[in-house]
Amino acid sequence: MAATDAAALKVDKSAKIFVAGHRGLVGSAVVRCLRSAGYTNIILRSHSELDLTIQSAVKTFFSIEKPQYVILAAAKVGGIHANATYPADFITINLQIQTNVIDSAYRYGVKKLMFLGSSCIYPKNALQPISESALLTGPLEHTNEWYAIAKIAGIKMCQAYRIQYKWDAISAMPTNLYGPNDNFHPENAHVLPALMRRFHEAKVSGAKEVVVWGSGSPLREFLHVDDLADAVVFLLENYSGLGHVNVGSGKEVSIKELAELVKEVVGFEGALVWDGSKPDGTPRKLMDNSTLAKLGWEPKISLRDGVVGTYEWYVKYTKQQ
Ligand SMILES: NC(=O)C1=CN([C@@H]2O[C@H](COP(=O)(O)OP(=O)(O)OC[C@H]3O[C@@H](n4cnc5c(N)ncnc54)[C@H](OP(=O)(O)O)[C@@H]3O)[C@@H](O)[C@H]2O)C=CC1
Numbered sequence: 001m002a003a004t005d006a007a008a009l010k011v012d013k014s015a016k017i018f019v020a021g022h023r024g025l026v027g028s029a030v031v032r033c034l035r036s037a038g039y040t041n042i043i044l045r046s047h048s049e050l051d052l053t054i055q056s057a058v059k060t061f062f063s064i065e066k067p068q069y070v071i072l073a074a075a076k077v078g079g080i081h082a083n084a085t086y087p088a089d090f091i092t093i094n095l096q097i098q099t100n101v102i103d104s105a106y107r108y109g110v111k112k113l114m115f116l117g118s119s120c121i122y123p124k125n126a127l128q129p130i131s132e133s134a135l136l137t138g139p140l141e142h143t144n145e146w147y148a149i150a151k152i153a154g155i156k157m158c159q160a161y162r163i164q165y166k167w168d169a170i171s172a173m174p175t176n177l178y179g180p181n182d183n184f185h186p187e188n189a190h191v192l193p194a195l196m197r198r199f200h201e202a203k204v205s206g207a208k209e210v211v212v213w214g215s216g217s218p219l220r221e222f223l224h225v226d227d228l229a230d231a232v233v234f235l236l237e238n239y240s241g242l243g244h245v246n247v248g249s250g251k252e253v254s255i256k257e258l259a260e261l262v263k264e265v266v267g268f269e270g271a272l273v274w275d276g277s278k279p280d281g282t283p284r285k286l287m288d289n290s291t292l293a294k295l296g297w298e299p300k301i302s303l304r305d306g307v308v309g310t311y312e313w314y315v316k317y318t319k320q321q
């Protein structure tokens with residue numbers, strides 16, 4: 001099917017859409033976005049209601065509910081420390097979830113599925129900005145290679161089902177995300193929520209300094225999760241193709257610049273202390289987002305505005321103060 005075949009791609013607003021992982025950062029934003037776009041028949045299951053690593057439970061769910069569309073935002077996710085510390089969990093849980101959901105979605109008549117990967121699928125030293133064609137052209141960053149291998153398997157599984165069964169499975173590769181409902185765990189979270197919490201707690205306790213990991217020199221591209229969710233719905237409605245599609249902001253900052261920004265937004269006035277014993281990870285990870293731009297989508301939320309909004313959300317909704 002051509003990406004421009006608008007009639008074939010049309011998604012009925014009353015179509016039954018299963019958003020897997022709806023309590024997480026991405027899933028919750030996708031549900032907000034679908035609702036505001038007028039979708040009325042969204043089905044949701046929490047982890048405790050449906051463990052997606054259990055094949056029989058997933059099969060039963062799909063056989064009874066028969067959703068027409070699936071957005072797969074359930075996964076084992078974490079920052080550099082979590083990825084490096086729990087490699088068995090990251091490879092096994094992700095392979096289980098995605099294999100169960102993709103296979104059952106196909107077998108029980110889902111019309112279209114969107115799989116979410118991550119920019120860490122690309123080689124550590126990929127040419128920047130990283131185009132979709134860089135996949136499998138070089139060695140991965142070691143701190144997250146197990147997670148990346150699982151995500152690469154997910155992309156390949158979608159492609160294999162497309163080729164063999166002519167089934168509409170597509171994949172989006174988001175860059176580093178942040179926003180409401182993020183994971184603010186001190187060690188296992190990604191850098192932006194981890195620093196937001198650390199600066200906030202230091203401001204509240206009157207601490208003089210805050211420790212930040214690594215050298216501060218790695219470059220990262222950050223995208224607000226509401227922009228990502230908008231792109232997910234856009235791709236659901238406008239794209240059907242074999243290739244995975246990068247989703248980023250196109251703007252990169254160093255971890256040092258990010259730390260300074262979050263510090264300023266939170267209002268912490270003490271010093272930053274860099275812990276060089278912690279890993280830097282990939283030196284640079286800016287994606288080439290021209291495939292999505294050519295389809296007609298672009299991000300709207302600046303990093304500063306996004307950080308301000310996320311901090312307002314953090315102060316209002318979290319109890320770690
Ligand atoms: N956050 C980021 O920076 C990025 C995320 N992505 C991708 O986006 C997707 C979503 O990530 P994100 O929203 O950040 O992750 P979160 O950890 O915020 O959310 C993941 C969700 O999946 C659920 N889940 C985990 N395991 C299971 C399970 N066995 N059965 C059912 N549900 C389960 C979680 O429920 P519970 O919490 O109850 O376990 C949670 O609701 C992932 O595929 C990730 O790779 C891609 C690039 C960057």
Ligand SMILES: C[C@H]1O[C@H](OP(=O)(O)OP(=O)(O)OC[C@H]2O[C@@H](n3cnc4c(=O)[nH]c(N)nc43)[C@H](O)[C@@H]2O)[C@@H](O)[C@@H](O)C1=O
Binds near residue numbers: 187190214218281282
């Ligand atoms: C989305 C992406 O997320 C992960 O890759 P990552 O981009 O390296 O993610 P990160 O957010 O954890 O770190 C970014 C940088 O920031 C530095 N850093 C400073 N201080 C803290 C800190 O306090 N916490 C964390 N986590 N990092 C910190 C840290 O040392 C590193 O240099 C992968 O899991 C990968 O699988 C993936 O997909």
